[in-house]
Amino acid sequence: MSELTLRQEFPIFNAHPEIAYLDSAASTQKPRMVIDRIQGFYESEYATINRGLYELGYHATNNVAKTRDAVRHFIGAKDSKEIIFTSGTTAAINLVANSLSQGLLKPGQEILISQMEHHANIVPLQRACDQYQLRLKICPITSNGELDMDAFKALLGPQTGIVALTHISNVLGCITPIKTICHLAHEQGAYVLIDGAQAVAHVPVNVQEIDCDFYCFSSHKLYGPSGVGVLYGKANLLEAMPVYQSGGDMIETVSFEKTTYADLPNKFEAGTPPIAQIVGLGAAIEFVSQIGFDAIQAHDEAIQSYAYERLSQLKGIQIFGPTSNKSSLHSFVLKDAHPHDIATILDQSKVCIRAGHHCAQPLMSHYEVAAMARASYSVYNTSNDIDQLISALSQVIEVFQ
Amino acid sequence: MSELTLRQEFPIFNAHPEIAYLDSAASTQKPRMVIDRIQGFYESEYATINRGLYELGYHATNNVAKTRDAVRHFIGAKDSKEIIFTSGTTAAINLVANSLSQGLLKPGQEILISQMEHHANIVPLQRACDQYQLRLKICPITSNGELDMDAFKALLGPQTGIVALTHISNVLGCITPIKTICHLAHEQGAYVLIDGAQAVAHVPVNVQEIDCDFYCFSSHKLYGPSGVGVLYGKANLLEAMPVYQSGGDMIETVSFEKTTYADLPNKFEAGTPPIAQIVGLGAAIEFVSQIGFDAIQAHDEAIQSYAYERLSQLKGIQIFGPTSNKSSLHSFVLKDAHPHDIATILDQSKVCIRAGHHCAQPLMSHYEVAAMARASYSVYNTSNDIDQLISALSQVIEVFQ
Amino acid sequence: MSRLASLYQEMILSHNRSPQNFGDLDPHTHHSHGVNPVCGDDFHLYLFVEDNRVSKVSFKGQGCAISKASASILTETVLGKSIQEIIPIKDAFLKLISDTASTEEKAQLGKLKIFEGVKEFPVRVKCAALIWRALEDAISQQHGQISTE
C-alpha cells in the first residue's frame, strides 16, 4: 500500500472531518507546518526586507534569501538570482509574455501554444501578439488527450519566437515531454516558457536538466500560502529583458532624467514583496521535500489508479485525457447530468470537486462540451475520499436517470 | 493623555519586549486579531474563490466579497466593484500608469507628479511617458517641505492628462490637500491618482468626498498581511480602461480568435487572488475601525509632538518636513553621523528606524543629502519608545562628536 | 424534504429531460442571449409579441438542469401573457430565488415556486436567474447579450 497518511497534518480536516477535498488542482490545503510558519513569522519575526538596518529587518531579509535559495534548489536552478518572486503563475506569465516579446522578439515572429493551455497561458500571449505584432499558433492535441508531437514539430520553425506550454494539463493531466520540447525549440532558436502550475506538487522538476528558459508556478497549489508565486528564468535572458513592473526595490538610481535598474532578482521585483508568503512558501517546499517525490508519486499512482478503476465503472461516464503517464486528476462528464449539477449534489455529500470550463475554454470547445467535472488528488487524499466520491456520483446518476 | 495602549495586542512585542519599533511607515507590525484571522482561515476555511460549487469555496468567495465591501466602506467608495485587489500599492500604480495612459490619454499629454514622490509613484509614470509619448512634469515643494500649490496651479493645464500625487509623503509626513487638487485637476480635464500608501493607517479617507479618480494602498502598512493591496478607481474609468494583466478569472470567454473580458472588478484581477491575505486585510480594517480615527489621530498627535519636542533638542539635528498638518513620522540627519551609522547604533539599543533614500531619491537630491534617518510612529508606539530613541541618539552623538 | 431533494424536484428534472418550447423561433420580435461565464450556461430566448401578447416563445442553448428547467418553465409561463403581466412575475421570481420575496409575491408564481429550493444554494441562484435576466433584457428591447456573474 503506497498511500500516504498525511491527512492529520492538515488542520482543515480537523475542522471538517467529513470532507473529501478533491479540488487540489485548483488550490491545495495547507499543512500545519506552513500555517505555523506564517503565524510564527508574523508573531516574532515580521519586518520588511532589503533596507532594514536593524536586526528584525536583517533576519527577514535573510529568511527571504533562504527561501529564494530553497526554491532554486527545489527546481534545480543554477543561481538564486534566477528566482523571481511574483504574486503567482499568472503574474509570472504576464511578465514573460510582455517583457520577452517586447525585448527579444521581432514583429512577425510566432508564439506557439497548445489547445489545452490554461487561460493564464493563452490570454497574456494573445495580448502580447496584438501588442508586438506577433502571431499566435496553436498546437493541437491527440485523440488520446496529449500534446500532438508531430503537429508540434510541423508548427515549430525558425519563425517561432516563444513556445509556451503547460507542463501538466489542469484538465487532462497529461505530462508534456518538456525536455524534448526544449531541445526542439532551441534548435529553432525559440525560447521556451513552461507553465508549471500543475506540476510542482506532483513531479520533481529540474530546470537545468529540462533546459527550459522560463518556468513558473504558484505557491497555493504547492501547499503554500496564496499571494506568491515563482518565475524562474535563465539569468542571461532575464538580464537582457526590459523591466516589467516598476517602483521601489527594483531601481538602482532614480532621477527625473534617468532611472537605472537594479540587478537580478530585484530588477523584476517592484515594490514590497509578499514577505510572509515567501517565508510560508519556504515551509511548503520543506514539507514537500520531507515527503519526497518518490513517496508522492507512489501515492499519486495509488490514488489515481484506484479512482480510475472505480470511476470507469460508472454508468454513462466519459473520462478525458490519457490513462497513463498522467498526473493525479480525472476530468469527466456524465450522460444527462450537467457538471454543475454533479458538483452541487456531490457537495451535499461533502465531496468537493470542480465543475466548469477550468479556465480552458478552447479545450472545452475541442471536446465540444461546455463544462467538465474534475476530481483532483493530493497527498492528503485517501481511498476513502474516492469511495465517498463514487457513492456520491452514484446518487447523481440515480437523480438524473 | 491621548496615548493608546495597544502594544500588548501585537505579539511581536511579546517576542521582543525590548524593541522600540519605529519603522511603521515601511511596514506595520500585525495585531493578534489579524494573525489569528489568517491562521483561522487556513485552518478551517481555505478554498479558492469564484468557481467553487462546494460550500468551502462558496464561503471563501463570500469572505472575499465581504472584505471588498469592507474596503469600499473603509475608503467611502460608492460601489464595491470599484475595489480592485492587487498585490500592493506598486502593482496598483503600475496598473493605472499603464492602462490609463494607454487607453484614455493622447500622445503629447502630461503626467504631473511631485518632487517628493516615492519611486513607486515616479518610475511607472516615467515609463508610461516613454511608452505612450507623454511628458512628465514635476511639481516642486516649498521650503517648508510641502507641495508647492502655486507651482502646482501653474503646471496644471488642459495638457495635463494625469495628476499623480502622494496623499502623505513617506519622508516629509506632509499631507497633500488632495481634495483641492482633485477639484483643480478636474477643471482641466485631468485624472487624479492618489498614492495613499502612507495615509490609510493615519487619516480617514473618503474617496467620494475627495473625488479622486484612483486611490491605492498596501495592506502591510495598515496592520494587514503582506502580499495584498487595493486599487480604487471610479467605475466609469475602470470600465473604459483596457485590461492590464490577463489570465484566468478576468475573462468572459476565451477563444483563439477573440477573448472578451469580465466585468469589474474581475476584469483587473487576473489569476488566483491573494485569498487569505484579502481576508487578513479585512481583519486589519476591522482592527482600525474598532480603534477609530479620532483615537488614532489623537494618539499620533501625542506621540509625534512628544517626539518632536525631544528630537528638536538634540545637538546637530536637522528635521525635514513641516511641523504641523503632518503625519506621524520624522526624517532627520545628524551633523557628522551618517544615517546608516545612526541606524546601526540605534539597533544596538533595540531601536528600529530606517535610514537611506526611502525610495525617494529625487527628494534626497532636492535636500542634497544621500540619505536620511526616519522614525515613524504607529498605534502601538508609546512615549517610552521615544525615550528609547532619544537616549540611543544621544549615544550616536557621543560616538561621532 | 432534504435540501437536495427540494432543489432537484421531479418537475425540474423532467423539464431538464424534456424541455418545452426548445428550438429556434423565426421570425421573432424579441431576442436576448444570456451567458454565465463562470459555468458556461448559454441560452438564447426568442419572443414573438403580437398585440402586446407573447404569442410564440422559444429558447435554445445549453446549461445545467436548473438553468434549463428554469428556461423551459419560463417559456410556459410567459406564453399568452402581456408584457405588463410578465414583468411582476419576473420580479417576483428573481426575489424568490434570492430569498427576498414577500408572501404576496410568492402567491403569483404558481408552479415557478418549485425553484424556491435554489435559495439554499447561493452558487446556483445565477443558474435559475439566467433566462429571466435574458427575458428582462429582451423586453427592454436592448437585444443584446447579457451575462450573470
Place this chain on the structure above:
Amino acid sequence: MSRLASLYQEMILSHNRSPQNFGDLDPHTHHSHGVNPVCGDDFHLYLFVEDNRVSKVSFKGQGCAISKASASILTETVLGKSIQEIIPIKDAFLKLISDTASTEEKAQLGKLKIFEGVKEFPVRVKCAALIWRALEDAISQQHGQISTE
C-alpha cells in the same frame, strides 16, 4: 569591547572625520565608481600606477563612517604597493569582513584588521567592502561602475 565599540573603533571614527587622500586625482591610470544603491554610498577611486606601483591614489564621494574609513585606510594601504601585492590584501580583507579569513590571511592585513568587527553587522559588510570592490574593478581595467547590493 562591546559589538558596537568594536565596529566604531577610534581609528575608524578618526578616518571618518579626517579621511586621507580625499579628492580628485588627475591624471590617473585607473578609476572606478562604486555605489551601494540600497544606502546611497557612492565613491570614486583613482589610482596612478607607474612602473607597476601605485604612486598616487585618491578617493572622493560620500557614505557612512564605515565606508568612508574603509576607503581612507585603503588609500593608505595601497600607496606604494604593486598590483601583485595589493590583490592578496584585497582578497584577505573581503574575507575578513565576511568572517571567512584564515589566520594567515588576517596576518597580512595590518591595521585593516580593525574592520573585523564589521562581520558582526551583516548589513554593514557591504559598506566596508564597497571601496575594495571598486579597487577590484579598477585594477581589472574595466573602468566601469560597480555596485554592491
